[in-house]
Amino acid sequence: MTGVVLNNVVKRFGDVQVIHGVDLEIEDGEFCVFVGPSGCGKSTLLRMVAGLEETTEGKIHIGDRDVTDMDPSERGVAMVFQTYALYPHMTVAQNMGFGLKMTGHPKEVIDSKVGEASRILKLDPYLDRRPKALSGGQRQRVAIGRAIVRGPDVFLFDEPLSNLDAELRVEMRVEIARLHEEIGATMIYVTHDQTEAMTLADKIVVLRDGRIEQVGKPMDLYRDPDNKFVAGFIGSxxxxxxxxxxxxxxxxxxxxxxxxxxxxxxxxxxxxxxxxxxxxxxxxxxxxxxxxxxxxxxxxxxxxxxxxxxxxxxxxxxxxxxxxxxxxxxxxxxxxxxxxxxxxxxxxxxxx
Ligand SMILES: Nc1ncnc2c1ncn2[C@@H]1O[C@H](COP(=O)(O)OP(=O)(O)OP(=O)(O)O)[C@@H](O)[C@H]1O
Ligand SMILES: [Mg+2]
Structure with a gap:
């Protein structure tokens, strides 16, 4: 079981507290979406799960492991960012396999995992190209592919589609839904986009000023908001x-x-x-x-x-x-x- 559980999680940057005691349970295989206004702490919370930010107080569990003080590499998570950060001098295949190569995996294993990821993401025709010869959507798929080959228990996405144009966003949104269906891994996904939140999420977490306002299924939040903030935030x-x-x-x-x-x-x-x-x-x-x-x-x-x-x-x-x-x-x-x-x-x- 690889759900994610946050217990009374607090984050302070110096004297400034940005996350105020968050409790959250994300079930194994669940697609959980964080939404909220700019600066409410979505990325910070995600980065704390990833281990890219220290947790000031509280506990984070992934599966039955307490990962609060673990290195990012030990947590079994893979993160996809808004900017794809691909290596420009490497091909698509090399970009996707790079992490495995660095950790000393044999060539056959790397080839087979890259092959599997490129099949899922329909990247086969592009494996020998370099990033500059790809569209934005294809580049983002390579970044997702890089996460897939690592075989993480939990995928973390921080606004992965916000650099894409409207049409590509729709296409990639459907791809991500399909990816979740096929892989079935737990996913935590940060977005500003109402449609992404409503359509992708099993569970939406609405954040405001570092606190959870409400957690629920998309249509439950839409139909039955607990307060004016959630009522005004969900729905467009x-x-x-x-x-x-x-x-x-x-x-x-x-x-x-x-x-x-x-x-x-x-x-x-x-x-x-x-x-x-x-x-x-x-x-x-x-x-x-x-x-x-x-x-x-x-x-x-x-x-x-x-x-x-x-x-x-x-x-x-x-x-x-x-x-x-x-x-x-x-x-x-x-x-x-x-x-x-x-x-x-x-x-x-x-x-x-
Ligand atoms: N390294 C840092 N040092 C100090 N303050 C920080 C740091 N990183 C983030 N913050 C502050 O923490 C708060 C939450 O930031 P965060 O990036 O998590 O927001 P967000 O919800 O992801 O916003 P956005 O939607 O704009 O991406 C903000 O007030 C931000 O200024
Ligand atoms: Mg952010």
């Missing part, structure tokens, strides 16, 4: 939030025709709340005139309308197909009651 475009007031068991939102009669435990009367609703759940009412359409965007399959509420708050509405809403028009909005999320105005925790 983001969930809309408007300020409201909880009075007499109902929620009033300025500019919204009806009060919201939500079956949640509302705080005391007059308490400030935030109402969250996803772009795809807002319904536009052409007969209304409370909101102004500031901008519309037609993307083909979907369109977005950017609205300004009477309070000055901004809302994004997603519509299927071509846009029906005109820039400058006035519209009303409503949302189905069962699609509305409610958050405490102060703590930002979900009210259920």
């Amino acid at each position: 475009p983001s969930m809309n939030f408007v300020k409201g007031e909880a009075t007499g068991g109902k929620v009033t939102v300025p500019g919204l025709a009806a009060e919201l009669d939500l079956s949640v435990n509302l705080p005391q009367d007059g308490r400030k709340v935030e109402v969250g609703v996803r772009p795809e759940h807002i319904e536009l009412d052409a007969a209304g005139d409370t909101h102004v359409v500031e901008l519309t965007e037609a993307l083909g399959g979907v369109s977005y309308a950017y609205l300004v509420a009477p309070t000055g708050e901004r809302l994004i509405v997603e519509e299927r197909g071509d846009y029906r809403t005109e820039k400058g028009a006035k519209v009303g909005v409503s949302y189905p009651i069962d699609k509305v999320y409610l958050f405490d105005g102060e703590t930002e925790m979900r009210l259920r």
Whole structure:
């Protein structure tokens, strides 16, 4: 069993604490994705698992081994970075086999492992080329191949696709999903990309300022966020939030025709709340005139309308197909009651 377990893991750089007691269990064979805003500690946490950063406090286990103080080479992990860092003077095959050669493996073993990795990654036609004669996607596949030949228990990926153009990203995303299916190894993957997180992950870990906000399956986080941060972070475009007031068991939102009669435990009367609703759940009412359409965007399959509420708050509405809403028009909005999320105005925790 080669799951990864973090117990109360802390990281300080000098006086600055960047990871604040993280507890996390990643199961054997699981695809775990770290997401969170820039600077929240995703790379640091990954590098601590890899052994590239010392762990200030706490314990890291890989399988049943305590690796907290082990060298990176002893941990059974292989890391793939955003920049592929291939050796320019070596061929693809030499690049992939280099690690094994350095550790004294015989040529037959290296050839067979490189052959296996290049089959999985469809790199056979390129084995004799040098990196400069490859596309970005092919180079990144070589970097992944270099990880595969080492036969690690755990693969660590730090934004491996962020240097690729949009089309290649999609292609490589599918390749990585296939790789995980075929190899079945535990993988930890850092990304900024919503689609990568949602589609690749068995489990998403949402980080903020060095702490875990929520852990769960992609669609569970999407449907059932614990707080406003997770609600706003998972899903693209983001969930809309408007300020409201909880009075007499109902929620009033300025500019919204009806009060919201939500079956949640509302705080005391007059308490400030935030109402969250996803772009795809807002319904536009052409007969209304409370909101102004500031901008519309037609993307083909979907369109977005950017609205300004009477309070000055901004809302994004997603519509299927071509846009029906005109820039400058006035519209009303409503949302189905069962699609509305409610958050405490102060703590930002979900009210259920
Ligand atoms: N060697 C270091 N010395 C001091 N501070 C560091 C060091 N490395 C990272 N940090 C700080 O730790 C925090 C977390 O950085 P980290 O690189 O883990 O963030 P990240 O979530 O990967 O961000 P990004 O999405 O931009 O890659 C940041 O505030 C960063 O400035
Ligand atoms: Mg990073």
